[in-house]
Amino acid sequence: MANDYKNGKNTKVLIVCGVLLLSAVNAAWMLSEEALDNHESFVSVAAREMLASGDWAWPTCNGEPRLQKTPLSYWLVAGLAKITGRVDEFAARMPSVIFAVLSVVAILYFVNLWLSFRIAVISGAVWATSLCYLRYSHSARPEMALMFFVLLCFLSFYSAVIAKDRNKQIVYMLVFWISFALGNLAKGPAPLPLVLIPLFFYVAIFRQWRKLFNWVSVAGVIIFLAIVLPWPLAIAHKVNWDLMVWKHEFVDRFFGTYAKGDYPPYFYFLIMFRYIAPWAAFLPLALAAPFYKVWNKKRPVMLFLWLWFVVNLVFLTINAGKRQHYILPSMPAMAILIGILLEDMVFSQKAYEHKFAVKMFQGHLAVVVVGIIIATICVAKISPVNLHKMLILASATIVAAAIIAALFAKGKNGWGCTAVFAGVLVVSMISYASFAASTDEFRYSRDFSKKVAQIVPPTENIVVYKHVSSNFVHYFGTTVPVVSDADELYNCYQRGYWIAAASGYMKELTQDNRFREVYRKENSGWREVSGALFHKSAPLIKKDSDT
Numbered sequence: 001m002a003n004d005y006k007n008g009k010n011t012k013v014l015i016v017c018g019v020l021l022l023s024a025v026n027a028a029w030m031l032s033e034e035a036l037d038n039h040e041s042f043v044s045v046a047a048r049e050m051l052a053s054g055d056w057a058w059p060t061c062n063g064e065p066r067l068q069k070t071p072l073s074y075w076l077v078a079g080l081a082k083i084t085g086r087v088d089e090f091a092a093r094m095p096s097v098i099f100a101v102l103s104v105v106a107i108l109y110f111v112n113l114w115l116s117f118r119i120a121v122i123s124g125a126v127w128a129t130s131l132c133y134l135r136y137s138h139s140a141r142p143e144m145a146l147m148f149f150v151l152l153c154f155l156s157f158y159s160a161v162i163a164k165d166r167n168k169q170i171v172y173m174l175v176f177w178i179s180f181a182l183g184n185l186a187k188g189p190a191p192l193p194l195v196l197i198p199l200f201f202y203v204a205i206f207r208q209w210r211k212l213f214n215w216v217s218v219a220g221v222i223i224f225l226a227i228v229l230p231w232p233l234a235i236a237h238k239v240n241w242d243l244m245v246w247k248h249e250f251v252d253r254f255f256g257t258y259a260k261g262d263y264p265p266y267f268y269f270l271i272m273f274r275y276i277a278p279w280a281a282f283l284p285l286a287l288a289a290p291f292y293k294v295w296n297k298k299r300p301v302m303l304f305l306w307l308w309f310v311v312n313l314v315f316l317t318i319n320a321g322k323r324q325h326y327i328l329p330s331m332p333a334m335a336i337l338i339g340i341l342l343e344d345m346v347f348s349q350k351a352y353e354h355k356f357a358v359k360m361f362q363g364h365l366a367v368v369v370v371g372i373i374i375a376t377i378c379v380a381k382i383s384p385v386n387l388h389k390m391l392i393l394a395s396a397t398i399v400a401a402a403i404i405a406a407l408f409a410k411g412k413n414g415w416g417c418t419a420v421f422a423g424v425l426v427v428s429m430i431s432y433a434s435f436a437a438s439t440d441e442f443r444y445s446r447d448f449s450k451k452v453a454q455i456v457p458p459t460e461n462i463v464v465y466k467h468v469s470s471n472f473v474h475y476f477g478t479t480v481p482v483v484s485d486a487d488e489l490y491n492c493y494q495r496g497y498w499i500a501a502a503s504g505y506m507k508e509l510t511q512d513n514r515f516r517e518v519y520r521k522e523n524s525g526w527r528e529v530s531g532a533l534f535h536k537s538a539p540l541i542k543k544d545s546d547t
Contacts, residue, residue, distance in 0.1 A: 012117060016108060018418075019121055022425055023104040023128035027097040027137035029429050032089035033436045035446035040140035041470035042066060044092040047077035049479070051087070057234055061470055063479045067235060068249050072185040073142040087474075092140035099148040100137035103332060104128050106148070110155040111336060114162070114301050118347060122417065123339025129424040132275035132331050134432075142187045143325050149183030150329035152176075153195045158304050161208055170216050177220030181227035188228070189250055194329050198311040202304060253321035261322035268316050271324045275331050278424060279338050281364050286337035294351045298340060309333040346413050361408065365401045372397045389434035396430050397423075442471055447544075448521045448531045449475030452500055455519060455533060455541060462498040465489055466505045490514050499534035506532040519543070 036044055046059045046066045059066040059074050066074075076095040081087045104124045111120035127133055136143045153176055160172035183191035203209060236243060253260075261267075273280040287310070289295065290302035312330040316322070344350060345357035352360075372394045379390040400423030407416035437443065449472045456462050463483045464472070473480055480500070483489045486508075493499055493515060501509050509515045510532065519533040519541040533541075 015121055019108065019124050019128065020101065020104060022125060022421060023101050023133075024097070026128055026134055026425055026428060027100040028094075030432050030436060031093050031097065031138060033432070034089075034138070034440040035442040036089055036092060036140060036471060036474055037442050038469050038471045040092060041474040042069075043073050043077055043140045043142070044087050044474050045470050046071075046074045047081060047092070048087040048474075050074055050078045051081060057231065058238065062468060062473045063481075067239075067245050069142065070185050070188040071231060072182065073140075073145060073187075076145070077140065089140075093138060096137050096139055096141075096144035099144040100128075100133060103144075103148045103151050106152055106155055107332065107336060110159055111339070113159060115298060115340070116343075119340055119343045122343050122346075123336040125417075125421040126279055126339045126342065127332055127335035129421055129428070130275065130279065130331065130335060131277045132328055134428060135275075136325065136328060141325070143328050145186035146183055146190060147329045147332070149179045149186055150191055150194055151332045152179035153183065153191065154198075154304075154308050154333070157199060158301070162300075173216045173220055174223070177224045178227070181224045184228050185231070188232075190326075190329075193315055194312055197315055198308045201311050202307050205307075260320055263322040265317060267322050267324075268313055268327050271327055272313065272331070272334065275324075275327065276334055276338070278368070279335075281360070281367070282338045282341055283334060285341055286334060289337065289341060289351070292351065295340075296350075302337060302340060305333040305337050309337070342417075346417055358408075362405075365405060369398055369401050386435070386438065393427065393430050393434060397427050400427060444521070445469065445471045445531075446475050448472075451519070451521065451544070452498075452531075452533055453477055455538075456498045460496070460498060461492070462500060463489065463492050465499060465501040465509060467502065468500075469502075472500075486512065493534065493536055496536060498538075500531065501534070502531045506530060509534055 042061055045061045049060045049063070050056050053060070056071075056075060056078070059071050073095065077087060077092050080094055081091045084091045104127060107124045107127055108120045111123050136147070156172045156175040156179060160169045160176065163169040163172060180191060180195060183195070203212065232246075273283060276283055287306070290299060290306045293299070295302055309330050313327070316326050316330075319326070341352075345352045345360065349357065376387075376390045376394045380387050400419070404416055404419045404423060407413075407419055452462075453476045463481045466482065466484050468480050468482050483492060489499060489509075499509065499515065506520075510517055515534045516536060517532050518535045518538045520530065521532070521544040522530050
């Protein structure tokens, strides 16, 4: 990575390829291992029904309008499914993988433009090995798409502000407006406050108003509106301008009168540490660093990143409808700040003395090693069946820590950094391979849904009592009508319909002597703990049980 190599063109290409490989492997590793959860299934089912109906403007989920979210994720999954031939875990999650890798590409390009190649590489690697990167690159939710376009908004905007060449400034501002528009199509209107509020403070504090009021901004607004408006206008016209669902999602949720997130005010202060792991120890330093003059020419960039992160953190804290993933679009700013700090500690050593950097890294490695040993002891007591997996993970962690310590002790800082990021990747891969399946609570629902799909002949009818999860609809493979009235349900039952029910609703039917249970799966995870199938004359099927 740096002083261990000649930074020639070929070396830089090799390093960039290494970072991109790191980001791609971490994003795509065992992508289809875990079952789709209910929120992911909203995307997959809507995409599948778009393909079936041919109507790409009116999203539905289980035959019902799905207007709560903007449609870009549905379009991307449906488009990919036309290539792969099916909407499965791979097709549903692959857009997130692509956006995750593209976010690393964007960091490499723009941070190299602003600061240096070395800082860009370290920042990209920090981001690609963070917990939130791993988590949401493996999710079909629109979060990674939103994160990427918000990231591109900030990176292109700052590049336009500092650009001396007029043509480059125009290009960067056009990238900003197009990204801003696509972000709103990915998960609108979240980018409006997440982008505009921090930029307002930046422009106001650093007095950049002149650069905003020109013909490029006018053209950008026109492009933005041309991309964003057609879909909501078409939907509004179709529902006769009854936009209550959007009011609930975008206004009432913010004020906490709809789907309120009952979390304490400090909620995001905890989440930000968790999401940036394993780099959480550097977060407090990154928040304080921009205010020290020692950073010299790096300070303007650091202050911009600081405003991006902190202003959004404050905004989200004020927001009554808290959800942990809302902070994701702000986390790349912290990753870049940490990248700047790490580069200085390991290589430049202008802001931090060598002695401080050594203690920081030694303490970090010690905490990791002690933590993995404690975790192994806890697993031995709580879940002995998983002890062998934990021993493998602990061994890999300790070996990686030893290699890293040895390389830094010999002064091979470039190789030491390479070992750090490679070690994090290997530990992440082992963790995922060892524990993803056993911690996947939706695997029960997936198995139950697939079993029901095997039992119920394709030519026969099935309904669900009172509630059906999107996860069930995805894995069952087609729309499933919901019947809430018990008498109406009994009429369906008498006509030979299959009846599916979960947990409390299953218990209602089990206690109702009119319905005959033919199959049950305990711990189905279908939002509750069990699921059952009822039919008037089908043969009984042995009950399944999961632990």
